[in-house]
Amino acid sequence: MRRLPGPATDRGRLLLVLALAAAVTVFTATVPLLRDWFDLRVYHGTVNSWIHDGGRVYDYRVPGTPYGFTYPPFAAVAMLPMALVGPHTAIAAALLLNLTALTAALRILTGPGWRRHGWYGVALAACALALFEPLRDTFSFGQVNLLLLALVLADCGLLATGRTRWGGIGIGLAAAVKLTPALFIALLLVAGRRRAAAVATGVAVAATGCAALVAPDASRFYWTHALWDTTRVGRLDYVSNQSLQGVLARSGVESRPVWAALVLLVLCCWAWRSRRAAAAGNWPAAFALTGLTACLVSPITWVHHLVWLLPSFAVLVRAGHPRVAGALYAVLCTSVVWLWFDDASGIDGFLGGNLYTWITLGLLLRLPVGQPCERRRPMSRSTRATQTPPSTAAPTTTAASGRPGPSSSPDEATAAAVTGVACGPGLGRARSASSEPTGSTRPAAPNPQSSSSRASS
Numbered sequence: 001m002r003r004l005p006g007p008a009t010d011r012g013r014l015l016l017v018l019a020l021a022a023a024v025t026v027f028t029a030t031v032p033l034l035r036d037w038f039d040l041r042v043y044h045g046t047v048n049s050w051i052h053d054g055g056r057v058y059d060y061r062v063p064g065t066p067y068g069f070t071y072p073p074f075a076a077v078a079m080l081p082m083a084l085v086g087p088h089t090a091i092a093a094a095l096l097l098n099l100t101a102l103t104a105a106l107r108i109l110t111g112p113g114w115r116r117h118g119w120y121g122v123a124l125a126a127c128a129l130a131l132f133e134p135l136r137d138t139f140s141f142g143q144v145n146l147l148l149l150a151l152v153l154a155d156c157g158l159l160a161t162g163r164t165r166w167g168g169i170g171i172g173l174a175a176a177v178k179l180t181p182a183l184f185i186a187l188l189l190v191a192g193r194r195r196a197a198a199v200a201t202g203v204a205v206a207a208t209g210c211a212a213l214v215a216p217d218a219s220r221f222y223w224t225h226a227l228w229d230t231t232r233v234g235r236l237d238y239v240s241n242q243s244l245q246g247v248l249a250r251s252g253v254e255s256r257p258v259w260a261a262l263v264l265l266v267l268c269c270w271a272w273r274s275r276r277a278a279a280a281g282n283w284p285a286a287f288a289l290t291g292l293t294a295c296l297v298s299p300i301t302w303v304h305h306l307v308w309l310l311p312s313f314a315v316l317v318r319a320g321h322p323r324v325a326g327a328l329y330a331v332l333c334t335s336v337v338w339l340w341f342d343d344a345s346g347i348d349g350f351l352g353g354n355l356y357t358w359i360t361l362g363l364l365l366r367l368p369v370g371q372p373c374e375r376r377r378p379m380s381r382s383t384r385a386t387q388t389p390p391s392t393a394a395p396t397t398t399a400a401s402g403r404p405g406p407s408s409s410p411d412e413a414t415a416a417a418v419t420g421v422a423c424g425p426g427l428g429r430a431r432s433a434s435s436e437p438t439g440s441t442r443p444a445a446p447n448p449q450s451s452s453s454r455a456s457s
Contacts, residue, residue: 017123024130037091038062040142042069044082044090050215051083057218058226070232073211073219074176075144094142101150102129108153109284109314131333137304145307148174152184153287153311155200159193160283167196172203176211180294180305187290190271191278234300239341242356243301250344250353263297269364277369285369288312292364296357306332306356312363319368328359 049055151170188197291308316325340353
């Protein structure tokens with residue numbers, strides 16, 4: 001196993017971690033714009049107005065802004081405990097919940113391999129995650145995306161380990177809170193997991209029905225009016241909107257048929273590739289592809305919604321492409337799209353102002369969908385003897401050594417170090433299938449664009 005980069009002694013590693021933590025703290029405190037818990041203020045203000053002041057859920061607006069609550073009614077019901085606490089307690093609870101959800105999601109994505117790197121590996125990962133722009137915005141806005149990601153990935157873990165009895169519950173709850181995760185129900189259908197799809201649908205319908213009983217007026221208004229009111233969505237051409245619709249809007253293309261055609265093409269590609277991934281037993285890849293697709297086809301995908309890209313990086317690393325994953329991840333830490341905050345016209349604006357969209361689309365098209373390395377069986381002795389006679393010059397190293405063979409590429413060796421799985425030629429054979437600008441140093445826009453101000457994400 002290749003050791004992690006850096007000093008070899010614990011004292012040196014501690015000094016390095018402290019230096020990195022200081023640099024990350026300075027960066028996050030000075031470069032990105034902090035969001036002042038804007039979305040959390042929407043949630044907290046909505047439930048307080050509803051419970052304490054007799055207001056209506058979808059009438060509330062954050063003071064001084066036109067933005068209010070636009071999630072399905074079940075989300076408001078799930079947030080009712082916030083009516084019992086003040087704003088500072090709600091912020092502390094949101095931070096704790098997001099940290100817990102992030103930890104759970106990473107645990108599912110990385111598996112048990114992270115333990116071999118100990119506190120040093122965890123500290124380096126924490127520094128890297130703190131730089132990831134979608135995560136920065138999720139925490140600063142007080143958003144719910146990490147909670148939904150953890151719920152969805154819980155079902156991914158169940159399917160990947162064969163414990164399908166409770167599969168679909170997490171997806172169903174996530175789809176009841178926001179509409180976008182409902183695409184994962186379609187994934188279950190495409191993969192032939194009808195029971196899990198039925199469970200997810202049943203949970204989503206039951207949660208929606210519960211909300212209708214608790215808040216009948218709000219439910220009626222949402223499903224008949226608020227959901228279809230595009231004026232509540234926000235500016236489609238705002239640079240934070242890194243969806244296909246955002247690319248078209250910034251390019252001056254307002255044709256709905258063009259957008260619908262692009263969405264159809266993306267969905268066809270997703271259905272084909274995710275079905276292949278599920279057939280190969282690579283559920284992390286199937287779920288990663290679905291998260292990518294949801295970001296592309298949603299009318300608005302604010303930058304903080306791109307936390308759904310995290311599974312893709314884990315899939316790339318575990319498939320033996322850590323350098324590709326690192327390069328793409330680094331781009332998503334730079335806030336580069338905000339260079340075109342004022343003007344996204346021209347070829348530079350088309351390429352640079354939509355760079356996160358191009359990364360998402362590229363991952364959808366090229367993410368490895370075969371069996372993950374840890375599911376590959378080493379070739380039997382008889383098979384190896386038949387195909388390649390043993391060399392008399394040097395003994396053959398078996399896959400059980402847990403180290404990349406001589407023919408492994410540097411990427412494959414790094415992947416083995418990160419995931420604890422040996423990949424590469426000669427080591428195994430796959431089984432057959434059975435809102436606001438974040439990176440800009442300019443002052444914040446007077447009307448922050450938040451995912452709370454749209455109905456469909």
